[in-house]
Amino acid sequence: MIGELVVAARSGGGWAFERLYALLAPAVAGYLRTQGADDPEDLTSEVFVRVFRGIGSFEGDGQAFRSWVFTIAHHRLVDDLRRRGRRVAARPLEPGDDIVGGDAEQEALDSLAVGRVAALLGGLTPDQRDVLALRVVADLSIEETAQILGKRPTAVKALQRRALAALRADFSRKAVSP
Amino acid sequence: MKVGDGYPSEMSEADRHRTTDLDDRTVEALLAGRTPAGREDLRELASALTELRVQAQEPAPHPNAALLEVFAEPPVTAVGKWAAEGGSTAPSPWRSTSPRWRKVPRMLAALFASLVAKISVLGMGAKAALALTAAGAAAGGAVAVDLPDAVADALGRDRGAEQQDVEAPDAAEFGRGVADDASDPNEPGVDGPTVADEARRRAEERRGGDIGPSVDDPADDAASDGLDEARDATDGTGARIPDEVPTDGASQGAAESAPDVESLPGSVPPVDAPPVDDPPTDPAAPPPADVPPVDPPADVPSGPPAD
Numbered sequence: 001m002i003g004e005l006v007v008a009a010r011s012g013g014g015w016a017f018e019r020l021y022a023l024l025a026p027a028v029a030g031y032l033r034t035q036g037a038d039d040p041e042d043l044t045s046e047v048f049v050r051v052f053r054g055i056g057s058f059e060g061d062g063q064a065f066r067s068w069v070f071t072i073a074h075h076r077l078v079d080d081l082r083r084r085g086r087r088v089a090a091r092p093l094e095p096g097d098d099i100v101g102g103d104a105e106q107e108a109l110d111s112l113a114v115g116r117v118a119a120l121l122g123g124l125t126p127d128q129r130d131v132l133a134l135r136v137v138a139d140l141s142i143e144e145t146a147q148i149l150g151k152r153p154t155a156v157k158a159l160q161r162r163a164l165a166a167l168r169a170d171f172s173r174k175a176v177s178p
Numbered sequence: 179m180k181v182g183d184g185y186p187s188e189m190s191e192a193d194r195h196r197t198t199d200l201d202d203r204t205v206e207a208l209l210a211g212r213t214p215a216g217r218e219d220l221r222e223l224a225s226a227l228t229e230l231r232v233q234a235q236e237p238a239p240h241p242n243a244a245l246l247e248v249f250a251e252p253p254v255t256a257v258g259k260w261a262a263e264g265g266s267t268a269p270s271p272w273r274s275t276s277p278r279w280r281k282v283p284r285m286l287a288a289l290f291a292s293l294v295a296k297i298s299v300l301g302m303g304a305k306a307a308l309a310l311t312a313a314g315a316a317a318g319g320a321v322a323v324d325l326p327d328a329v330a331d332a333l334g335r336d337r338g339a340e341q342q343d344v345e346a347p348d349a350a351e352f353g354r355g356v357a358d359d360a361s362d363p364n365e366p367g368v369d370g371p372t373v374a375d376e377a378r379r380r381a382e383e384r385r386g387g388d389i390g391p392s393v394d395d396p397a398d399d400a401a402s403d404g405l406d407e408a409r410d411a412t413d414g415t416g417a418r419i420p421d422e423v424p425t426d427g428a429s430q431g432a433a434e435s436a437p438d439v440e441s442l443p444g445s446v447p448p449v450d451a452p453p454v455d456d457p458p459t460d461p462a463a464p465p466p467a468d469v470p471p472v473d474p475p476a477d478v479p480s481g482p483p484a485d
Binding site for chain 2: 009012013014017018021022025026027029030031033034040041042044045046048049052053055056116117120121132133135136137138139157160161164165167168171
């Protein structure tokens with residue numbers, strides 16, 4: 001599906017760009033959101049502007065294209081975080097936090113979900129967080145994740161195992177001390 | 179951090195156990211949001227990872243202005259540029275069949291450039307004569323080429339022995355065939371070698387020991403008519419009109435005319451047709467260096483215009 005759309009987009013089919021965005025933007029936005037991007041929606045658009053302007057140089061199938069999109073997304077995220085001079089500011093939500101951006105109930109629920117995920121990843125190291133986000137949210141393989149992060153697959157496997165162990169330990173501590 | 183085990187030194191024994199009891203299969207199940215069989219202790223972790231995965235299923239955010247601009251005017255890729263002109267994503271059939279088609283327009287362009295150079299040194303009267311001559315010759319179905327005096331004299335001297343007569347209707351038909359070939363949407367371009375071979379074959383058929391201009395050559399007649407009209411039009415202006423206009427069929431082209439011109443006096447540079455087996459080049463690229471510019475001969479009068 002993605003591969004066919006990429007072929008159509010490379011052939012000048014404007015409609016294919018919008019279809020590719022509709023298919024991949026949710027995952028890209030989710031990845032940027034869980035990684036603590038300042039404005040994940042706007043950053044997602046920036047990612048796809050770069051993707052579409054460079055699509056003429058891309059060669060590969062649909063899965064390779066997906067991996068390529070997340071490579072660009074990761075680089076944009078790193079730039080964004082570097083510009084802000086800090087890494088993700090994930091922390092558990094406090095009762096006084098204003099997490100509701102509007103009146104809609106759905107928006108409040110979404111914000112709560114984002115807060116829970118941010119809290120979930122907040123106790124991980126940046127490398128562990130990168131690996132979990134790329135493996136779970138971006139749904140990439142160990143090899144693809146390793147390529148994006150510039151690490152060896154064995155290092156990625158070790159990082160994801162430690163990340164899960166850290167989360168498990170965090171849940172255990174919370175269960176012991178509510 | 180302890181050297182050797184790869185775990186932080188502050189990690190408790192329980193934490194180490196939690197790490198080491200997560201084998202690859204268990205990890206992959208958790209990352210997929212599934213609770214591994216027999217591992218109810220990992221249910222909460224699997225649920226949390228499912229919530230993380232849901233992040234990727236939110237609706238796509240609204241595109242910003244820059245992305246909307248890309249949607250409105252998608253970037254044109256190398257492939258898309260060709261496809262937008264009516265092609266497909268398959269490799270261009272032009273490249274797969276014969277790149278030599280590019281040579282013919284380039285040859286014609288080189289010849290046209292040499293003609294323009296020659297015309298530019300002529301006076302107004304001569305230009306008018308040339309225009310009328312060309313019009314007259316075209317009416318006869320052939321292309322007439324006016325040459326400067328030195329060349330015309332040389333050609334006039336040897337014309338009886340050198341010039342190949344080509345019947346105008348036949349030449350016109352052949353020319354139409356070339357034109358149709360060039361404009362064929364199924365196989366764009368002209369196959370240069372085919373054209374050259376065909377022209378050579380026809381010329382040799384005509385040669386067959388019968389050397390000299392044909393008395394009944396309509397192209398010759400038309401050219402003579404054009405000259406007469408030119409003389410009438412330029413009478414009294416002082417413009418010099420060549421006595422004879424060498425005519426040539428369109429089908430003779432570079433392949434046929436090149437060897438003839440080589441036999442001319444040394445003051446006339448030979449007009450070499452570019453070799454047709456050059457590597458393919460970009461159509462937008464300038465002509466290759468191996469096509470010599472055809473400058474007007476040194477002895478062409480370059481004085482002030484007659485008018």
